[in-house]
Amino acid sequence: MNVLAAIGRVFLGFLQYTGRLTVFTGVAVSHCLRPPIYLRLIARQMLEIGYFSLPVVGLTAIFTGMVLALQSHTGFARFSAEGAVATVVVISMTRELGPVLAGLMVAGRIGAAMAAEIGTMRVTEQVDALETLSTNPYKYLVAPRIIAGLLMLPCLVLVADIIGVFGGFLVGTYQLGYNPATYIHSSWEYLKPIDVISGLIKASVFGFIISLLGCYNGYNSRGGAQGVGQATTNAVVSASILILTSNYILTALFFNK
Amino acid sequence: MTTPKIQLIDVHKSFGPKTVLDGITADIAPAESFVIIGGSGTGKSVTLKCILGLMRPERGSIKVDGEEVVGMRARDRERMLEKFGMLFQGSALFDSLQVWENVAFGLIQGRRMDRRMARDKAMEKLSQVGLGPDVGDLWPAELSGGMQKRVALARAIATEPEIIFFDEPTTGLDPIMADVINNLIVKCVKELGATAVSITHDMHSARKISDRMAMLYRGKLIWVGPTAEVDRADNAYVDQFIHGRAEGPIQMEIRR
Secondary structure: OHHHHHHHHHHHHHHHHHHHHHHHHHHHHHHHHOOOOOHHHHHHHHHHHOHHHHHHHHHHHHHHHHHHHHHHHHHHHHHOOHHHHHHHHHHHHHHHHHHHHHHHHHHHHHHHHHHHHHHHHHHOOHHHHHHHOOOOHHHHHHHHHHHHHHHHHHHHHHHHHHHHHHHHHHHHHHHOOOOHHHHHHHHHHOOOHHHHHHHHHHHHHHHHHHHHHHHHHHHOOOOHHHHHHHHHHHHHHHHHHHHHHHHHHHHHHHHOO | OOOOOEEEEEEEEEEOOEEEEEEEEEEEOOOOEEEEEOOOOOOHHHHHHHHHOOOOOOEEEEEEOOEEOOOOOHHHHHHHHOOEEEEOOOOOOOOOOOHHHHHHHHHHHHOOOOHHHHHHHHHHHHHHOOOOHHHHOOOHHHOOHHHHHHHHHHHHHHOOOOEEEEEOOOOOOOHHHHHHHHHHHHHHHHHHOOEEEEEEOOHHHHHHHOOEEEEEEOOEEEEEEEHHHHHHOOOHHHHHHHHOOOOOHHHHHHHO
């Protein structure tokens, strides 16, 4: 009976979390669409999410592209299909690895920072102070982060795609001996606009998820430093899980025809 | 009879099984300085947060200028909050903003004032609380606790509110700085002609800044009266609290 009770508690807790998150999402999105829009705060968040995440996303992308070229070369050599390496690298990067890896890296960097910042503001009464100063915390804290996440993740993914493909090109031409012109030609020949566009749409969804969960967990944190730490962990873990789940759903929507 | 500036009628608030406010009723007159005293965890901060709409009581009515605030729509509440200024216990300054931006926050975000004008106004308010213009360009983390409290006071009065709340204004300060803050509170409230509601367990501060006092105990206001009469309250709980004695009914109940 205790096991059943525990399962019931977990299930009820999940339903409660989902309900609260849904309400939070509705309120946050409505504030993203209604004026006043704080352009200065959006610009600051865009800089934080976009520009300052470039090194970590760039490094992840270049090594992923390089490993992808190496792995596909050794794998495809078994059935003499080395000519497909450039195509595999470019399609894998643009469709999957670019958006997913950039999303996960940004979730770790930005999702955690958002939860920690807003969480600290919550436990030190700064969020209450905002309200007493006639400023809606959703509009001031949440909406700029969601808008910036939504806009900047596609930019980061585009950069990650280019750097990742370039990483594959470096390994392909310098280490594996492919002809540079042929490698570039193979990369372009089979690449379709939907490969890039689907990746950018995924990136926007991931940006929304990261910002939303960072803000949600920070906004609802309680109980001092421990609560803020817990909120930070929850923000990263829940965003990572939702990124991977939504990635499958979006891939199925785009390509499962 | 004039309408009370703030009116609480039978306000109840609980957190799970714990009852924090158990039927509070009080009238606070315009331009009055009202202080709620009581031990830690008796619901003083919750009372202020219920008035501000940061928490919603389960039962009862709270009126500001005769207007019901419990269950008020978000837009109406934002308008109502323009009447308020608040000094938080931990100052609650925004770490990501410079001192002058903290002071000018309500003017820029709430009143849509031009940033340059708001900066001038912030500097004027900083000088009112005894801080020079050089402090305006510092960050909150660079200030001592006493200076942070003064900045928070400048922020609370910057919009020239009709009602100011002070949440434990002297907690964590040395006695001299605490008295400086008390003097500033009295001066600022008098200059603005504002209604002030303070919560504290510092009796020196309470006596200095209040016209009228109330003691909150176990979710109820067990005594309300003019400050001058607190020593003649004829209430064992009040008597024990204002003299800070370990022996008395409050201690007995803690032991039980």
